[in-house]
Amino acid sequence: MKLRCLLFLLLSQIGQAGAAGDELVVIGHSGLPKTDKLTLQRLYTGRIVSIGTQAVVPVNLPAGVAVRDDFLQMIMEQNEEQYTGYWLVRRYVGKGSPPKELGSVDEVVKHVTTTPGAVGYVPLSKVPPGTNVIFKR
Amino acid sequence: MLAALAMPAQAHDLTWSGFGTVGFAQSDQAYKYQRFIDDQGTFKRDSVIGAQVDLKFNQQWGAAVQAKLAPSDHSDSQWQGFLSWAFVSWRPNDDWLIRAGKIRLPMMLNTENSDVGATYDFARLPLEVYSIAPTTDVIGVSISKTWLGESFDWIAEAYTGEASTYWRYYGRDRTIDRNSPGSWFLPIDMKSSGLVLTARGFENTFRIGYHEGEASRPGTKTGAGFEKIPCGPSECYMLSAGGVDKLRVPIVTLGASVLLPGDFRLTGEYAKAKVESASRGLSRWGGYVALMKRMGAWTPYVSYAKTKSTDDALGVYQQINGNANTVPPPLRSGQTAMADITTPYDQSTLALGTSFWVTSKSVIKAELSRVRTGIASSFVDAPAGSDSGNRHINVFSLSYSFSF
Numbered sequence: 359m360k361l362r363c364l365l366f367l368l369l370s371q372i373g374q375a376g377a378a379g380d381e382l383v384v385i386g387h388s389g390l391p392k393t394d395k396l397t398l399q400r401l402y403t404g405r406i407v408s409i410g411t412q413a414v415v416p417v418n419l420p421a422g423v424a425v426r427d428d429f430l431q432m433i434m435e436q437n438e439e440q441y442t443g444y445w446l447v448r449r450y451v452g453k454g455s456p457p458k459e460l461g462s463v464d465e466v467v468k469h470v471t472t473t474p475g476a477v478g479y480v481p482l483s484k485v486p487p488g489t490n491v492i493f494k495r
Numbered sequence: 496m497l498a499a500l501a502m503p504a505q506a507h508d509l510t511w512s513g514f515g516t517v518g519f520a521q522s523d524q525a526y527k528y529q530r531f532i533d534d535q536g537t538f539k540r541d542s543v544i545g546a547q548v549d550l551k552f553n554q555q556w557g558a559a560v561q562a563k564l565a566p567s568d569h570s571d572s573q574w575q576g577f578l579s580w581a582f583v584s585w586r587p588n589d590d591w592l593i594r595a596g597k598i599r600l601p602m603m604l605n606t607e608n609s610d611v612g613a614t615y616d617f618a619r620l621p622l623e624v625y626s627i628a629p630t631t632d633v634i635g636v637s638i639s640k641t642w643l644g645e646s647f648d649w650i651a652e653a654y655t656g657e658a659s660t661y662w663r664y665y666g667r668d669r670t671i672d673r674n675s676p677g678s679w680f681l682p683i684d685m686k687s688s689g690l691v692l693t694a695r696g697f698e699n700t701f702r703i704g705y706h707e708g709e710a711s712r713p714g715t716k717t718g719a720g721f722e723k724i725p726c727g728p729s730e731c732y733m734l735s736a737g738g739v740d741k742l743r744v745p746i747v748t749l750g751a752s753v754l755l756p757g758d759f760r761l762t763g764e765y766a767k768a769k770v771e772s773a774s775r776g777l778s779r780w781g782g783y784v785a786l787m788k789r790m791g792a793w794t795p796y797v798s799y800a801k802t803k804s805t806d807d808a809l810g811v812y813q814q815i816n817g818n819a820n821t822v823p824p825p826l827r828s829g830q831t832a833m834a835d836i837t838t839p840y841d842q843s844t845l846a847l848g849t850s851f852w853v854t855s856k857s858v859i860k861a862e863l864s865r866v867r868t869g870i871a872s873s874f875v876d877a878p879a880g881s882d883s884g885n886r887h888i889n890v891f892s893l894s895y896s897f898s899f
Contacts, residue, residue: 405641405648406589413554442855446898447614451607452559452580452599453592455510455549475554 381482382428384493385470390414390477393492398433401477403444404454409477409492416457417469417478425463429479432495508551515544516612518894520619527876528866528888529622530571530663530678539566541619541894543610545579557584558596563610569661569680579610579632594637601652601691602628603764604702604750612896616787616794616850618862619892622874623802623844624781627766628746629708630660630685647694655688659713662774666835667877668828676879684711691748698754708744710770718742718772721815721833729822732815732833734773744770759788775811776804776838776873794850801843809870812839816871816882831882841869841884848892857897864890 384398391410400406401416408414419426421438430436436444445456460466466478471489485491518541520532531539545563552558560581567575582596599607603625608614635656642649661680664671670679689706711717716738723730750764763784770777779802787796803809812834819830848862866888868875875883 400643405643407554407586408589415554439852439855446611446856447608449512449547449549450514450561450611450614450898451601452561452582452584452594454557454584455512455551458508458510 381495382425382432382479383482383485383491384433384477384479385467385485386414386477386490386492387470387474388490390475390490390492395433395493398493399435402434402457404448404456412475414475414477415473417466417476418457418459419463419466419479420459420461425479425481433479433493509548511546511548512898513544513546514611514613514896514898516541516894516896518542518612518618518892518896520890520892522891523889524886526878528890529874530876531566532890541612541892543612545610547580555586557586558582559584561610565610569682571678589643590641592637592639592641595635597632597634598637598654598656600628600631600633600654600687600689600706601693601702602631602704602706602746602748603766604700604752604762606631611898612860612894613856613858613898616796616858616860617785617798618846618848618850618860618894621764621781621783621785621798621800621844621846623800623840623842624764624766624783626874627768627779627781627802628706629662629683629710629744629768629770629777630658630687633658633685633687635687647696647699650693650695652691652693653689654691655686657684657686659684662777662838664774664836664838665873665876666828666832667882668831668879671832671836674828676876678876682713683717684713685709685744689746700750700752702748702750704746704748706746706748708746710742710744710772711740716740720773720775721811726826727823730818731822731826731830732818734833734836742770742772744768757788758790759786761786773836774838775808776840778808779804779840781840792852794852796846796848796850798846798848799843800846802840803869804838804840808837809839809841812837812871834882835873838873839871840873842872842874843867843869856899857895860892860894860896862890862892864892866890 393409430441449455463480463484466480470476470478519538520540521536522528522532525534527533531537543563543565547561550558561579563577567573580597582594582598584594586592605615633656637654639652660683662683663680665678670677686709691704694701719735719738721732722735724733746768748766752762754760765782767780781802783800785796785798787794816834819827844864844866846862846864851859868886871884877883
């Protein structure tokens, strides 16, 4: 019985560690301030273009990428259909186009770290040391 | 602006998209409704194809150009390329957005995106309301200020601009210059300014607007009324001489779209315009209410729309139309033409339809609608020797709209 309990605890810890490694975070170019979920929702829907007093430019991953699905679900509280539909209308009422899409998580990391004002979302496990994490749940 | 345009090409972020609708509509009547729909069926009423380019020069400056190919606005037989938008935008911060160039006005809830069928569920936006503004596109400036709230974003948008457009007339017996039935298009210069307040939440939208238009005819006066002159043994109505250089066209717009429990959505819009001209039937109100329910990919809906010219305008139409039966036969067509120039509206439409979303960017729509005219309706090209009053028209519409 004790052995089973120990095994269960061990597996639970491994599971949590794995989840923590895949946790979604939002990174920003160096110097961007920490932010919150509401601000990110407004930023990724084009309703704001800055965090605090600093102008920012968000980037997306392409539709169908699991990390994007997680971001839409956890941060935007929308599914792909709702988010695409929102931007479809917003584009055609002349209020701008959706955030630029980059092909991979590595591209997002590279873009955000090298482009002033850039913001993107990536799994925590892919964040290089020293990167500015501006939102973490 | 010039500084933004002069930035290196690599600093520009260009995206383009396309949209279109292939729409078929057929009625059970031999005469035309909404310019094109009759019992032969037509693709011309609802079909459109277009493209849009969005350009970001930097974080504050951008531009957009939208062009489309659709049936001409000054000919019933031709297609025409339109430049719907071509504006430069400046967003100095979160709250302010300034656009200059050719812009589409925020009249009704779907006016700005009306050409893109993949942005709404209706097979056809209710013409009773969406046709009230003499023009929806102007060359001018728009300034909007946004206040972000917990439940709603409040957006105040002021605009001013001008446009050259056409008012369509249909003479059931003769046109203004031909002794045969047909349409003609009067060139009109419009100046328009307005203020629109929108409260937009994730699920609900409310909008109220006041628009002040000024219509004039290039090189001539407008707004003349009618006068009675002797013609043979009786009297005839004729367009009186004179008129004014400019006509004031005030328009009020209201709209709301609300999500109800059970995924039902209730949408209602209302508009009222006043035009003091011989075409006094353009002084009218229009409104509709629609109830729809999203059920997976399907969104069935039912809507009821109505528009009616002022009692005064319909009275003038009835007087002149009635006079056509009292004058000698050779003069009759002249009187019905005068009656048609009053541009009367009195009709309602009950529609039952559904959209089926194939993807989030493409949708198939089908609709059955029953149109009933009262005293008269200028949406109907009445058969020769008759008029557009007291008619029932059943319309079937099927369309596929997409964006990419």
